[in-house]
Amino acid sequence: MKKNAKKKLVVYGAGAIGRGYLPWVFDPEVYDYFYVENNLRLAARLRERKQFTTHKTVNGRYLSKIVGIAECFESGQEAEVLGKADLVVTAVGPRNMLPLAERLRPVRAPIICCENDASIPSLMNAATGNDNFVFAIPDVITSNSAPPELLAQDDLSVVTEDGVCFIDKKVEGVAASGRFVDTLELNTQWLAKLYIHNTPHCIAAYLGALIGVRYLHEALKNKNAAEIVSGAMAEMEQMLMKRYRLEEGFVRWYGHKEIQRFRNDLLFDPIHRVAREPFRKLAQNDRLIGAAQQCLGAGIIPSNLLLGIMAAFCYQDGNDPDHNIKYLINALRPYDFLRIIIRLNPHEALFALLHAEWNNNLQILKELKDE
Amino acid sequence: MNRESRLETAIRAAVAAGDILIRHYHEKVDATCKESLRDIVTEIDRMAESCVIDIIRGARSDESIITEERGSVSGSGENGFWLVDALDGTVNFVNHIPFFCVSIAYIEDRQPVLGAVYNPMANDLYYGAEGIGVFRNQSPIKVRNRSGSESLFAVAFSGKNYDPERRKDEFGIMADINDSSRGCLRTGSAAMNLAFLAEGRLGGCWGKANKFWDIAAGLLLVRLAGASLRYSCVDTEKMLVSYAASNPFAWDFLNDRVGAIL
Numbered sequence: 334m335k336k337n338a339k340k341k342l343v344v345y346g347a348g349a350i351g352r353g354y355l356p357w358v359f360d361p362e363v364y365d366y367f368y369v370e371n372n373l374r375l376a377a378r379l380r381e382r383k384q385f386t387t388h389k390t391v392n393g394r395y396l397s398k399i400v401g402i403a404e405c406f407e408s409g410q411e412a413e414v415l416g417k418a419d420l421v422v423t424a425v426g427p428r429n430m431l432p433l434a435e436r437l438r439p440v441r442a443p444i445i446c447c448e449n450d451a452s453i454p455s456l457m458n459a460a461t462g463n464d465n466f467v468f469a470i471p472d473v474i475t476s477n478s479a480p481p482e483l484l485a486q487d488d489l490s491v492v493t494e495d496g497v498c499f500i501d502k503k504v505e506g507v508a509a510s511g512r513f514v515d516t517l518e519l520n521t522q523w524l525a526k527l528y529i530h531n532t533p534h535c536i537a538a539y540l541g542a543l544i545g546v547r548y549l550h551e552a553l554k555n556k557n558a559a560e561i562v563s564g565a566m567a568e569m570e571q572m573l574m575k576r577y578r579l580e581e582g583f584v585r586w587y588g589h590k591e592i593q594r595f596r597n598d599l600l601f602d603p604i605h606r607v608a609r610e611p612f613r614k615l616a617q618n619d620r621l622i623g624a625a626q627q628c629l630g631a632g633i634i635p636s637n638l639l640l641g642i643m644a645a646f647c648y649q650d651g652n653d654p655d656h657n658i659k660y661l662i663n664a665l666r667p668y669d670f671l672r673i674i675i676r677l678n679p680h681e682a683l684f685a686l687l688h689a690e691w692n693n694n695l696q697i698l699k700e701l702k703d704e
Numbered sequence: 705m706n707r708e709s710r711l712e713t714a715i716r717a718a719v720a721a722g723d724i725l726i727r728h729y730h731e732k733v734d735a736t737c738k739e740s741l742r743d744i745v746t747e748i749d750r751m752a753e754s755c756v757i758d759i760i761r762g763a764r765s766d767e768s769i770i771t772e773e774r775g776s777v778s779g780s781g782e783n784g785f786w787l788v789d790a791l792d793g794t795v796n797f798v799n800h801i802p803f804f805c806v807s808i809a810y811i812e813d814r815q816p817v818l819g820a821v822y823n824p825m826a827n828d829l830y831y832g833a834e835g836i837g838v839f840r841n842q843s844p845i846k847v848r849n850r851s852g853s854e855s856l857f858a859v860a861f862s863g864k865n866y867d868p869e870r871r872k873d874e875f876g877i878m879a880d881i882n883d884s885s886r887g888c889l890r891t892g893s894a895a896m897n898l899a900f901l902a903e904g905r906l907g908g909c910w911g912k913a914n915k916f917w918d919i920a921a922g923l924l925l926v927r928l929a930g931a932s933l934r935y936s937c938v939d940t941e942k943m944l945v946s947y948a949a950s951n952p953f954a955w956d957f958l959n960d961r962v963g964a965i966l
Contacts (some may be wrong), residue, residue, distance in 0.1 A: 613843040657839050660708065660831070664715035673719065673827045674841055 339365045340419035340508065341403075343411060344582035345433065347375060348604065349477035350424035350447050352490035353387050356400045356671070358471070358498045359422065363508050365592040367414050371429075379491060385489035388479060390599040392617040395492070409436070418442045420507055422469075427453055428488065428613060428654075434460040436503055443504040445469045449531065451523045454501075454659035467501035470522050473587040474534070474594050476602040492600055521692055524577055525587045526611060528569040528627070536641030537562045539648050553595050557701050563592060564637030575631040599690055605653070611645045612655045620684070621645055622675065629682050639686060643694040647668070667691045706843075707818055711833045712762070712920075713730055714808045714820040718831075721752040721790045721806040722824030725797065727942035729825070735798045736768040746798060749773055752790035752945065754942045756808060756914075772917050783803055784812040789917040791895035802826075807895035819921025832924055838928035840903055846929045846951075849903030854949065854958020855886040855907020856886040861896035862913045862944070874912055878959055885957070898922025902929035908950025908958045913963065916943040934959065936966060 342364035344351050351368065360702045370376040377386065383402055388395040397523040404414070415421070420442055423430065427450035437444060438461040444452045447469050454466040461619050473496025479698050483490040498511030505513045514522065534549075541552030542560060553559045575607045594600075621642050628635040647661040667688055677684040737947060753771050760769055761777075768785035770779040780786075781797030786808065791797060802825035808913050809819035818833035829846070832838030838845055861871070882888035883906070891897055895918055897909040902925040911919060916937075927933050932955035935947030945964045945966040951956045 334936075654844075655842070657831075657837065657842075657844075660712050660715060660836075664712035665719060669719050673829055676827075676841075 335499040340488065341361065341365050341367060341414060341417055343369065343415055343418045343421045345369045345421070346425035346429075347372075347379060347405060348424065349475040349491060350471055350491075351422075352385060352400075352489070352494075352680050353475040353477070354471050354473055354498075355422060355424065355447070356387050357389060357493065358509050358511050359420070360508070361400050361508065363400075364420070365401065365403040366521065367403050367411065367418070368410045368551055370405055371408045371425075373407060373511070374403050376407050382489060385491070386483070386487040388483060390492065390597060391495050391649045393599070395599065396523065403655040412436070416549055420445070422447060424448070424471075425611075428610070430457060431460060433457075437461055438467075438524045440600060441465065443467060443505070443507055445500060445504065447471050447498075449521075451527075459601055467503050468519060468523075469498055469500040470526050471498045471517070472496045472522065472526060472530075474597070475603060476600050477606050478601060478603055480599075480601045488659060492602075494594060494600060496589060521579060521583075523577065524573055525584065527620055528573055528624055529566060529584060529587045531614075531623045532569050532638065532641070533562045533566040533591065534595065534613050535607055535637070536565050536644065538604050538696075539611070539641060539644035540701060541604045542608055542648055542650070543644055546623060548566060548600075548606055549604060550596055550598045550600065552604065553592075553704055555701060556704050558669050561640050562595065562639050565635070565641050568633055568635040568638050569624060571630050571633055572624070572628045572635075573587050573631070576627060605650055608645075608648055608650070609653055610655050611648045611658055613651070615642070615645055622677070629686075634686070639690060639692050642687065642696060644698055645693070645699065647695075660670060707833050707835065710810050711818045711820070711831065713763040714810065714818060715759055715829065715831050715882060716763075716810050717756040717880050718806045718820040718822035719824075719829065720759055720880070722757045722822040724748065724752045724755055725759075725791060725804065725806070726824045729797070729800070729802075733798050735794065745773055746791075746794060748797070749791045749794060752806065755760060756790050756806070757760040758789050760788075767959055770917065772915065781890075781965040784810055784817070785918045786810055787816070787917040789895065789915070792895040792918050793891075796892040801892070803896060804893055805896050805899070806901075807918060807921045809917075809924060811920060816920040816924035819923050819924040821897060821901070821925065822897050830921075832901065832928045833903075834924075834928070838902060840923050845903045845925075847901060847926070847931045847952075848907070849909050849951050849953040852907070852950075852954040855954045855957070856889070856905075856949075857881050857958070858889040858891050858900070858909040860897055860909070860911035860914055860918070861890070862911070862915065862918075862920065874965060876963065881961055894918045895922045898926050898949065901931055901951070902926045904929075904951075907954045908948070909957065910946075910962045910966075911947050913938055913944040914947070916945045919945060919947065923949070932959075934966065935965075936956055 347368040347370040349583045388397045424447045444466045454468045457466040479490035479492045500511040540558040556662035573579040669703040728748045744907040771788040789807040798803045807822045809816040820831040900906040926949045931949045933949040
């Protein structure tokens with residue numbers, strides 16, 4: 334295809350998914366890549382280099398692709414190209430979507446939201462008065478960094494796994510190597526992603542943080558941590574079968590696949606990336622508290638998940654947007670932390686379980702490091 | 705003693721005192737007048753205050769504390785001190801109006817550097833510190849930019865330094881603001897006014913001759929949340945402070961009206 338015949342793709346977010354995975358889904362031979370990035374240093378570096386390398390792990394080795402970029406804008410400077418875009422993809426994190434509503438309102442091209450929250454497209458459609466936001470699930474783990482030897486070749490290198498991108502069938506005409514699926518299939522994939530991937534994935538990260546390791550695959554090398562992660566995954570699988578009637582074969586296959594991914598030692602997925610924003614993950618309907626409520630609603634006592642929730646409470650990273658969690662967990666009695674901060678009702682089962690097991694679970698987590 | 709651990713102490717003490725307020729909220733409580741009909745104290749104020757003092761003393765026994773009811777609880781620590789109002793909004797409290805809070809600040813070089821304001825009826829914990837940020841419960845907060853005419857304001861008149869003639873002028877200003885904006889409330893809690901401004905619920909607030917312990921934590925919250933702010937000490941001995949604070953878009957509106965009396 335001639336260069337001037339390329340379509341224009343505007344990607345919000347040049348992080349893990351935006352830089353690492355999207356070029357494998359939306360072919361840079363078909364699309365000119367225009368990034369919009371809030372991180373000014375990263376944006377400047379991308380503008381300067383005009384390219385980066387993404388490495389896909391396939392059968393234990395890296396498959397590499399150099400991606401040229403047409404431009405990388407700082408946030409707010411993209412209006413002109415946005416008006417001419419053939420496709421917009423967002424991968425900025427759910428919390429950062431609503432502030433984009435004003436800018437995306439005039440866009441008539443499809444806007445594919447690769448966000449870890451299925452409610453984002455409807456939220457954005459409501460916020461903009463449009464109906465061109467659709468959901469996509471990149472069923473993949475992508476690091477926002479790379480091992481030192483790859484960074485030495487290209488400091489903008491990122492590593493991704495080989496995976497499938499499930500895209501809402503409403504935008505089937507879009508040139509992409511993902512799988513276009515109907516709402517029912519998208520919902521099934523989202524449930525599996527949210528509970529069998531996201532929940533144990535972030536638990537592994539919080540356990541890794543407590544152990545003191547840097548990358549996710551290192552956390553899984555701790556036998557006790559691995560048991561908690563596998564246990565939480567089993568609880569999620571059981572919940573999905575009981576509550577959502579997902580087929581056993583599917584959830585078992587999915588869980589097995591995810592554990593292998595977590596252990597992928599080519600990925601170098603930083604703990605702080607997966608663990609970031611613990612309060613978002615501890616929200617009422619999200620992967621930790623929400624998942625625990627789902628389990629209890631299905632008659633399952635999620636003991637391993639409760640340990641994961643406790644590990645999230647203990648996450649202390651001064652650079653995290655939710656770094657205030659550490660002052661709150663240090664300052665407040667468990668009763669008050671659960672009631673005021675996590676917003677659980679003292680009369681509900683999850684509150685009672687977390688409160689009753691507080692010291693016991695803390696002790697188990699402390700002992701992880703001693704393995 | 706670092707700022708982080710002091711902030712944790714402030715949070716712990718604010719919530720513990722708030723629990724005491726909640727436990728006694730539905731009781732009939734006797735109030736004693738202090739300097740004016742609206743300046744009252746109850747046994748519950750004292751109980752909550754003792755709780756705060758015990759927690760601060762337990763965590764950092766050498767630090768000075770100044771409280772509304774007990775006055776100075778001296779220590780021999782660093783150059784800072786704690787300022788505590790264990791129940792801001794006592795008149796609301798005794799009338800079973802669910803709008804009151806605990807306010808705790810730490811002062812260094814005459815400026816609040818960290819603070820916590822806890823509204824136990826709503827389970828809303830506001831807290832912040834220089835270099836750390838400002839939050840309500842889980843989330844960072846900031847003022848919401850709105851013009852003066854589109855903003856809701858609140859005022860806190862103190863019973864201290866009461867002068868009937870000046871009070872007429874102050875009510876005149878309140879009426880002017882009330883009629884030129886979304887309104888000007890008298891909520892009965894200066895600390896909550898400031899917390900609401902920090903969170904973006906109110907567009908601005910002001911106060912005349914308020915006790916510094918009522919507002920120290922709130923002043924810090926609004927400053928960290930991006931408010932335009934002006935305050936001055938009107939009586940050093942009694943620690944009376946007048947102030948105006950608003951979101952930056954409403955600042956000229958507010959300052960033009962109240963600047964002359966601050």
